[in-house]
Structure formats: C-alpha cells, structure tokens
Amino acid sequence: MYGCTKxxxxxxxxxxxxxxxxxxxxxxxxxxGGIFIMKLTGADITIKLLEKCGIDVIAGIPGGTNLxxxxxxxxxxxxxxxxxxEQGAAFIAQGIARxxxxxxxxxxxxxxxxxxxxxAIADAKLDSVPIIAITGQVxxxxxxxxxxxxxxxxxxxxxxxxxNFLVRSVEQLxxxxxxxxxxxxxxxxxxxxxxxxxDIQNTEFEFDEWPDIERFSEKCDFDIDExxxxxxxxxxxxxxxxxxxxxxxxxxxxxxxxxxxxxxKNNIPVTxxxxxxxxxxxxxxxxxxxxxMHGARYTNLLLNKADLLLAFGVRFDDRAIGNVNKFxxxxxxxxxxIDDAEIxxxxxxxxxxxxxxxxxxxxxxxxxxxxxxxxxxxxxxxxKREKPMVFPSKDKYFHPINIIKNISGLVEKDTIITTDVGxxxxxxxxxxxxxxxxxxxTSGGLGTMGFGLPTAIGAAIANPDKQVVCFSGDGxxxxxxxxxxxxxxxxxxxxxxxxxNGHLGLVRQQQQLFYNEHYMASKFITRPDFAKISEGFGIKxxxxxxxxxxxxxxxxxIFAEDGPVLVNIPxxxxxxxxxxxxxxxxxxxxxxxx
Amino acid sequence: xxxxxxYVIELIVNNHPGVxxxxxxxxxxxxxxxxxxxxxxxxxxxxxxxxxxxxxxxRTEQILKQLEKxxxxxxxxxxxxxxxxxxxxxx
Numbered sequence: 001m002y003g004c005t006k007x008x009x010x011x012x013x014x015x016x017x018x019x020x021x022x023x024x025x026x027x028x029x030x031x032x033g034g035i036f037i038m039k040l041t042g043a044d045i046t047i048k049l050l051e052k053c054g055i056d057v058i059a060g061i062p063g064g065t066n067l068x069x070x071x072x073x074x075x076x077x078x079x080x081x082x083x084x085x086e087q088g089a090a091f092i093a094q095g096i097a098r099x100x101x102x103x104x105x106x107x108x109x110x111x112x113x114x115x116x117x118x119x120a121i122a123d124a125k126l127d128s129v130p131i132i133a134i135t136g137q138v139x140x141x142x143x144x145x146x147x148x149x150x151x152x153x154x155x156x157x158x159x160x161x162x163x164n165f166l167v168r169s170v171e172q173l174x175x176x177x178x179x180x181x182x183x184x185x186x187x188x189x190x191x192x193x194x195x196x197x198x199d200i201q202n203t204e205f206e207f208d209e210w211p212d213i214e215r216f217s218e219k220c221d222f223d224i225d226e227x228x229x230x231x232x233x234x235x236x237x238x239x240x241x242x243x244x245x246x247x248x249x250x251x252x253x254x255x256x257x258x259x260x261x262x263x264x265k266n267n268i269p270v271t272x273x274x275x276x277x278x279x280x281x282x283x284x285x286x287x288x289x290x291x292x293m294h295g296a297r298y299t300n301l302l303l304n305k306a307d308l309l310l311a312f313g314v315r316f317d318d319r320a321i322g323n324v325n326k327f328x329x330x331x332x333x334x335x336x337x338i339d340d341a342e343i344x345x346x347x348x349x350x351x352x353x354x355x356x357x358x359x360x361x362x363x364x365x366x367x368x369x370x371x372x373x374x375x376x377x378x379x380x381x382x383x384k385r386e387k388p389m390v391f392p393s394k395d396k397y398f399h400p401i402n403i404i405k406n407i408s409g410l411v412e413k414d415t416i417i418t419t420d421v422g423x424x425x426x427x428x429x430x431x432x433x434x435x436x437x438x439x440x441x442t443s444g445g446l447g448t449m450g451f452g453l454p455t456a457i458g459a460a461i462a463n464p465d466k467q468v469v470c471f472s473g474d475g476x477x478x479x480x481x482x483x484x485x486x487x488x489x490x491x492x493x494x495x496x497x498x499x500x501n502g503h504l505g506l507v508r509q510q511q512q513l514f515y516n517e518h519y520m521a522s523k524f525i526t527r528p529d530f531a532k533i534s535e536g537f538g539i540k541x542x543x544x545x546x547x548x549x550x551x552x553x554x555x556x557x558i559f560a561e562d563g564p565v566l567v568n569i570p571x572x573x574x575x576x577x578x579x580x581x582x583x584x585x586x587x588x589x590x591x592x593x594x
Numbered sequence: 595x596x597x598x599x600x601y602v603i604e605l606i607v608n609n610h611p612g613v614x615x616x617x618x619x620x621x622x623x624x625x626x627x628x629x630x631x632x633x634x635x636x637x638x639x640x641x642x643x644x645x646x647x648x649x650x651x652x653r654t655e656q657i658l659k660q661l662e663k664x665x666x667x668x669x670x671x672x673x674x675x676x677x678x679x680x681x682x683x684x685x
Contacts, residue, residue: 163664340662
C-alpha cells in the first residue's frame with residue numbers, strides 16, 4: 001500500500017536495488033521528521049510505476065502536454081521508440097503485446113496526438129489486446145475551455161477501451177497506473193487509456209512508500225460449476241459429429257497444447273478463426289483450417305453437418321460464421337468464454353461455461369471417452385478430397401499464394417508474420433503455414449489497413465532473436481508508410497513484402513462480384529515506386545518486375561540478408577480471394593474456389 | 595408468469611464525473627433502449643445509486659452482462675416496475 005506521509009509515521013526502510021534510475025530518484029529522498037520521504041513529480045511517479053510494472057520500452061511521440069513525462073523518461077532506463085504518427089506508436093505497442101501476451105505502453109500528447117491513437121486502440125479492443133495508452137492532457141484548470149490541443153480523449157475512448165481513467169490528482173497515479181495493467185491483462189484482455197493533465201504531471205508529491213506491484217500473471221479463479229462440466233462431457237460423448245470451433249481465446253489462455261490433447265482424445269476435428277490460427281498443428285488430420293468468409297469449402301460445409309459445436313474462446317463474429325441463422329443449424333452448442341457477455345450474444349448456446357478455457361478443457365478432458373469416430377472422420381476425409389482448398393499450380397510463381405508459400409520456405413519456423421488488411425491478409429491466412437500462437441499478428445476484428453508495418457516493428461522489438469515478415473498490399477502499406485523512418489532508426493530485421501495489384505483489392509473484388517463490375521474508386525491512378533520510397537528512408541528496396549524469371553532466386557538472396565528490406569512484387573490485378581461467402585450469406589453459400 | 599413491459603435496473607456505481615458517460619454510452623453504442631434514468635449519490639458521495647428504466651426484450655440479459663462488465667459498476671440488480679416503482683411518480 002502506498003500512503004501519504006504523515007508526521008511521526010513509521011519509518012520504512014526503502015530497500016531499493018540502486019539502479020541508475022533509482023539512484024537518481026534516491027536524491028529526492030529527504031530525511032523528514034526521522035522518516036524517509038520521497039518527493040517526486042507526477043511524471044516521475046508515472047514513469048517509476050511503469051518501470052515497476054515491468055515496462056522496458058515505450059513507443060510514442062512527445063508534444064506540449066506530455067513533455068513532463070518525457071523529461072522523466074530522460075532519467076529512466078526505459079527505452080523510447082519515437083514513432084512518426086501516434087497510430088504507429090499504438091500499433092508498435094500492439095506488436096509487443098500481441099507477440100508476448102503482456103501489456104505494452106504507448107505515449108501521445110493531447111488533442112491530435114491523442115485522437116491519432118483512436119484507430120489502434122479500437123483495434124486492440126476488438127482483438128482483446130492489452131495495450132496501455134498514456135496521453136498528456138491540458139492542465140486540469142484549462143479543461144473544458146477548448147484550450148489549445150484540448151480534446152476529450154476520456155469521452156472519446158469510452159466505447160473503445162476496456163476501461164479508461166482521467167487522472168484528477170497526483171495521488172491517484174499510485175492506484176491508476178498499476179490498475180491499468182491489471183485491467184489490461186486480466187480476464188478478457190483489452191486496451192486501457194490513462195489521461196494525465198500536464199499540471200498533475202508537474203505537481204510534486206511527498207510519499208514514503210511505493211505501492212506493491214503484483215503484475216497480473218495468475219489466471220482469474222473462476223468457480224466452474226462441476227455439473228456443467230459433466231453435462232458438457234456427456235454431450236461430447238454422445239455426439240456423433242462434433243466440431244471444435246476455436247479462436248483467440250485459446251491464444252490468450254495459452255492452451256494450444258491442452259486443446260491438442262483434448263481433440264486427440266475424443267477425435268474431434270478442429271476449425272479455427274483468423275485469430276486462433278497457430279494453436280493447432282496444421283498437419284494434424286483433425287485440423288480443418290480456417291472457417292468463415294474465406295475458409296476452405298470443406299470446412300464451411302462440414303460445420304453445417306455438425307451435431308455438436310464446441311465453441312471455445314470464440315465470439316461468433318460474422319466473418320467467421322456468416323449469416324447467424326444459417327450457421328450450424330443441426331448442432332447443439334457448448335460455448336466457453338472468459339467474457340460472460342459473449343455468451344448468447346449472437347448465437348444462443350445449449351450449454352455455456354464462463355471461465356478460462358484452459359481450465360475448462362482440462363476439466364472436461366478427464367470425463368470424455370476415447371472415441372475413434374471412424375464414420376465422422378471418414379466423412380471428413382471424403383469431403384476434404386471432394387471439396388478441397390484449391391491452390392494455384394506451383395509454376396505460377398507470381399501468384400500471391402505461391403509467393404507467400406515460397407517465402408515460408410525461406411524463413412525460420414518461428415518467424416513472426418504480420419499482415420495488413422485485404423486480399424494479401426486472407427491469402428496469408430489461407431496459405432502461410434502458421435505453426436505457433438503469437439506468430440501470426442493480424443487485425444482481425446477491426447480490419448485496420450496500416451496495421452502491418454508498425455506491428456511488425458513492435459514484434460521485432462519484443463523478439464530480437466526472431467525474424468519478422470510483414471505481408472502488405474499497395475493500398476494498406478501507404479496508410480502507415482511513415483513508420484519506415486522508425487524502422488530505419490531501429491534497423492530491425494523486418495522483411496516487408498508488398499503484393500502490389502494497383503487496387504484496393506478486396507474492394508475491387510466485391511465490386512466485381514456484387515456490384516456489376518462498377519470499379520468505383522478502387523483503382524489507384526498513381527502507382528508509387530515503393531523501392532525508391534524505401535531507399536529514401538534509408539531502407540533497401542527492390543521492385544520485382546513481373547517478367548523476372550528468377551523471382552525465387554531474388555527472394556532467396558533478400559531473405560539471406562540481415563536487417564530491413566522492402567520488396568515490392570507485382571501480382572495479377574484481378575486475382576481474387578476464393579472461396580468467398582457473399583456478405584449476408586450463410587456459411588455454406590460460398591462462391592468460387594472450386 | 596406475468597409479462598412485464600418494462601424493467602428497472604438498479605445499479606450501485608462509483609461516483610465520479612465519468613461514470614454517467616460510461617453507462618449511457620453503453621446504451622447508445624449497443625443500441626439498447628433506455629426509457630428513463632434516475633441517479634443520486636449515496637454513501638457520503640463515494641458511490642451513487644442509479645435506476646435505469648428499460649423495455650423488456652430479448653436483449654435484457656445482454657444489457658445486464660454488459661453493465662456488469664463496466665469497471666465502475668459495483669452491483670447490478672433487476673426489478674419489475676412493481677417491485678421498484680421509482681419512475682411511476684414521475685409521469
């Protein structure tokens with residue numbers, strides 16, 4: 001517990017390990033009435049608390065109202081990454097958080113700095129990513145007067161954060177900063193915003209003790225009703241055609257291995273959402289791949305044959321299930337999620353358990369029987385052969401799916417892949433062999449173009465021993481292209497692959513299929529020279545020509561190099577992502593991909 | 595069981611200036627109907643008691659779950675208008 005110093009209070013021995021930072025702060029410890037008192041500014045207190053919460057890197061941009069925080073950072077061991085746009089800073093924090101599972105922090109100043117964070121915060125909310133955005137605010141006495149660079153970021157972020165705080169006094173920081181971490185990382189993870197007025201950052205405050213920081217690592221204890229576990233096991237044992245439908249909840253609960261054992265024991269086939277990819281071994285015959293709008297034909301068709309759907313760590317997103325009324329019509333549903341509000345939100349379940357999916361899996365597994373499920377698995381094998389995922393022939397080197405597959409052969413298995421949003425994202429999800437959780441970072445819920453590059457930077461910062469590849473498109477890449485400067489600053493080992501079709505490809509595809517080929521505003525008039533732009537930032541850039549016969553050789557050389565490289569590869573402008581469920585269509589009503 | 599047209603949701607919430615925004619914001623962004631609000635501070639001003647009048651529909655349970663998720667909401671309870679006639683005198 002922390003406490004304001006009261007005269008005559010108990011003396012506390014402050015047993016710091018005297019790191020340089022703490023040595024500096026030690027200078028501020030005064031002897032006052034025989035007890036140790038620390039006198040620090042709100043900004044110093046904030047930075048010190050972030051250090052105590054385990055933060056060693058912060059991405060951000062300084063400005064008028066967060067300068068005191070930056071002044072305190074000057075004295076700290078925390079490494080600062082200067083982004084070139086606040087959205088970039090927040091996605092860098094996301095790259096750290098998504099690849100490690102731990103909360104990461106970004107800084108922005110008030111007004112436009114703060115509003116620039118919004119997209120990335122909303123993105124973190126929809127994909128349950130623990131980031132903490134700390135914004136400067138105009139002095140408290142100016143608030144509400146429309147002063148320079150004042151914006152109600154507290155009000156603006158209510159709907160897009162898990163929770164947010166407007167700090168109204170320096171004392172509150174002792175509670176708010178550790179609490180921000182607890183909220184971001186506990187239960188269903190999510191973003192938290194802390195808005196700190198400049199005068200509070202500058203206020204000096206005397207105190208004698210830091211709060212105890214227990215970084216939230218242990219899992220929430222849910223009281224799981226044993227009778228529900230028994231019922232669920234009974235339903236599984238009695239089912240003839242069960243399917244596991246799993247998502248990001250498996251990643252966040254870190255229980256891919258438990259899921260694997262569970263599925264193997266009872267021979268339950270597994271399909272994954274975009275967010276859940278990497279949790280189940282892709283070469284396992286039980287794996288059905290990704291379901292949904294661009295899932296394989298057999299996967300989507302099988303779902304509607306199931307008599308029991310085990311929805312574990314998923315939220316029945318429309319991109320995953322298509323039209324809800326046409327999804328799994330014959331199946332009973334067992335829904336397990338850590339967020340009670342997801343249960344029965346979209347699709348009514350027959351049995352639901354609110355809790356950590358790992359503990360639920362490990363409880364149910366003891367009660368399920370070994371079952372060969374010969375008929376069901378035989379049926380699945382037949383359908384896999386009959387309605388396979390159709391990939392282009394291998395000699396079409398410039399087909400985006402082949403480019404993606406071939407690149408997977410040039411990198412280490414644990415390489416972290418990030419994507420932007422659009423056709424290249426879906427091709428990557430379909431074709432890249434994602435073998436581990438937290439190695440495929442993609443904007444699933446919000447679908448934010450511009451996600452790929454800054455998120456790759458964050459992932460590379462947090463995983464200095466790993467390779468990072470960002471698959472992007474020529475539309476998406478322009479949306480956070482300024483972060484090439486951040487990448488050049490840090491010289492990280494990131495390879496950027498732009499699959500360039502001169503269009504907003506997924507928009508063009510929808511116009512072709514559903515809007516009578518009215519290509520309105522989806523074709524780019526200007527085709528920038530991405531290699532030249534990249535070189536302009538000091539990063540090696542290559543423009544591949546579409547008649548280059550030795551594409552693979554070129555790529556091999558590029559991937560053998562250390563450090564950042566951008567590769568711009570032209571692809572067929574009219575290539576489509578198939579199969580596709582038309583918007584509003586049922587999951588079995590796919591077009592294309594046959 | 596008697597059909598109730600409206601329900602009254604009673605909340606105990608932390609009392610600070612942002613709480614009201616969090617609660618009414620939830621209703622507008624999730625397109626829940628909100629027919630009435632009453633709110634008064636209690637407990638020496640640390641908390642407030644809030645009554646929300648909502649139409650009874652199939653989303654009531656979802657509303658309650660979303661309210662329970664809010665950080666500043668301490669307690670949520672559901673009443674019929676008869677049990678909790680706080681809005682009846684205001685017509």
